[in-house]
Amino acid sequence: MSFWDQALEIARVDMRIERRLGDVSRIVLPFAVVALLVFPLALGVDLSAISLIGPAVFWAVGILFGMQVALRQAASDSPERRDLYSLLGVDPAARFVGRSLSGSVLMVGFLAVLLAAMIVLYSPRLPQGWPAPMILGSFLAAIGLTELGTLAGEVTAGLRNRTALASLIVVPLALPLVIGGSQTLESLARDTGILPWLLLLVATDLALAVAGVALARPLEEASR
Amino acid sequence: MGPHIVLNDAGISLGGRSILRGLNIEVAPGDVLGIAGPNGSGKTTLLRLLATLIAPDRGGGSVLGAKLGTPEVYAVRRLIGLISHTPAVIGELSIRENLEHAARLGGEDPVRVETALRVVGLTEAAPTRGEASSFGMLRRTEAARLLITRPRLLLLDEAFSGLDVDAQALIDALIARTTEHEGAVVMVSHDEAHLADRAGRVMTLSAGRLDTMA
Numbered sequence: 001m002s003f004w005d006q007a008l009e010i011a012r013v014d015m016r017i018e019r020r021l022g023d024v025s026r027i028v029l030p031f032a033v034v035a036l037l038v039f040p041l042a043l044g045v046d047l048s049a050i051s052l053i054g055p056a057v058f059w060a061v062g063i064l065f066g067m068q069v070a071l072r073q074a075a076s077d078s079p080e081r082r083d084l085y086s087l088l089g090v091d092p093a094a095r096f097v098g099r100s101l102s103g104s105v106l107m108v109g110f111l112a113v114l115l116a117a118m119i120v121l122y123s124p125r126l127p128q129g130w131p132a133p134m135i136l137g138s139f140l141a142a143i144g145l146t147e148l149g150t151l152a153g154e155v156t157a158g159l160r161n162r163t164a165l166a167s168l169i170v171v172p173l174a175l176p177l178v179i180g181g182s183q184t185l186e187s188l189a190r191d192t193g194i195l196p197w198l199l200l201l202v203a204t205d206l207a208l209a210v211a212g213v214a215l216a217r218p219l220e221e222a223s224r
Numbered sequence: 225m226g227p228h229i230v231l232n233d234a235g236i237s238l239g240g241r242s243i244l245r246g247l248n249i250e251v252a253p254g255d256v257l258g259i260a261g262p263n264g265s266g267k268t269t270l271l272r273l274l275a276t277l278i279a280p281d282r283g284g285g286s287v288l289g290a291k292l293g294t295p296e297v298y299a300v301r302r303l304i305g306l307i308s309h310t311p312a313v314i315g316e317l318s319i320r321e322n323l324e325h326a327a328r329l330g331g332e333d334p335v336r337v338e339t340a341l342r343v344v345g346l347t348e349a350a351p352t353r354g355e356a357s358s359f360g361m362l363r364r365t366e367a368a369r370l371l372i373t374r375p376r377l378l379l380l381d382e383a384f385s386g387l388d389v390d391a392q393a394l395i396d397a398l399i400a401r402t403t404e405h406e407g408a409v410v411m412v413s414h415d416e417a418h419l420a421d422r423a424g425r426v427m428t429l430s431a432g433r434l435d436t437m438a
Binding site for chain 2 (some may be wrong): 001004005006009010013016020021044051080081083085086087088089090115224
């Protein structure tokens with residue numbers, strides 16, 4: 001079985017498990033939308049302030065709850081399953097790619113729903129021509145966050161309290177993604193050019209992909 | 225064909241504690257080696273060493289011609305079948321889906337799944353999720369997986385405990401099938417009677433050391 005066949009098989013099974021358990025669609029996403037709702041309630045009836053903070057709250061809630069999406073595999077991955085994959089001859093890099101693929105699909109869907117909810121709840125003043133940069137920025141941030149979560153899951157595999165430890169790894173390293181994603185919209189509003197921020201997101205995604213693939217084997221061997 | 229397993233004075237320490245030491249084993253194609261030992265004697269660690277999942281930190285050896293502790297082992301892992309304490313079954317998938325997943329990842333034709341299910345008597349239970357299956361059903365699922373992947377080296381960790389007579393017969397058939405095809409089997413158990421009935425040679429593991437049984 002080729003590298004990509006292995007990666008796609010792992011992604012396919014991950015998606016099937018998500019469809020059955022609904023970790024993202026039935027647990028994380030509703031709570032994230034509730035979190036979006038809490039901010040306007042706390043601010044009262046100051047509609048202009050609510051409208052102003054909408055995109056910032058979207059990114060804050062998106063990253064915090066998106067971390068749960070990104071780390072869901074770390075929480076469910078058992079040592080027996082990891083051993084089984086090794087003994088079936090699965091390339092650890094293919095496993096990383098497969099999990100990043102399925103996680104990215106879920107994360108993109110998660111951020112898309114969250115974005116729609118933010119627009120409805122906050123009525124933000126968005127600059128003209130916002131949809132394409134906002135969607136592209138969210139898409140790139142979603143991929144990076146998933147890669148980061150998958151990588152953090154691998155780094156902490158076999159450790160006690162791995163979910164908590166993985167979160168501690170993800171939060172600081174997600175900063176380029178938060179900055180790149182949020183500044184894409186800001187730069188559009190200020191008319192200062194969005195390209196540098198999109199490039200920051202692309203570079204971060206690529207760096208995480210290279211690190212994930214290159215470190216997959218050593219991390220798997222070290223986790224036992 | 226050379227021996228499937230060679231250990232030369234191999235040892236392992238985990239967490240600063242010596243678990244296995246001075247291990248010398250040679251297992252030829254067609255051999256069934258039994259290793260008896262009490263709980264905590266290092267049996268599971270020994271099987272993980274033979275499965276190439278951990279490397280010796282003293283001495284050396286080879287499994288299926290691959291030198292332990294080197295990247296050579298990555299290529300032979302797919303030829304090793306392991307039944308460990310906890311069944312390696314994905315709970316959220318059905319028994320059939322687990323087998324199809326393993327068949328695809330192992331580069332085998334998923335068509336073999338139906339035959340394997342029939343052989344282990346799980347055709348009716350195939351749609352049952354792993355998390356809703358009994359321990360015996362999960363063991364049968366593992367036996368079915370090994371029928372599909374046809375390992376050359378079969379490693380069994382207390383594989384008979386908790387199984388009914390029919391399921392035990394399945395594991396016996398798996399052992400026979402492996403040895404008939406020039407494979408080798410290493411089984412560990414605290415139950416010496418189980419091993420004596422099935423293994424051509426039984427060794428005892430005590431405090432991390434292997435001895436030939438009298």
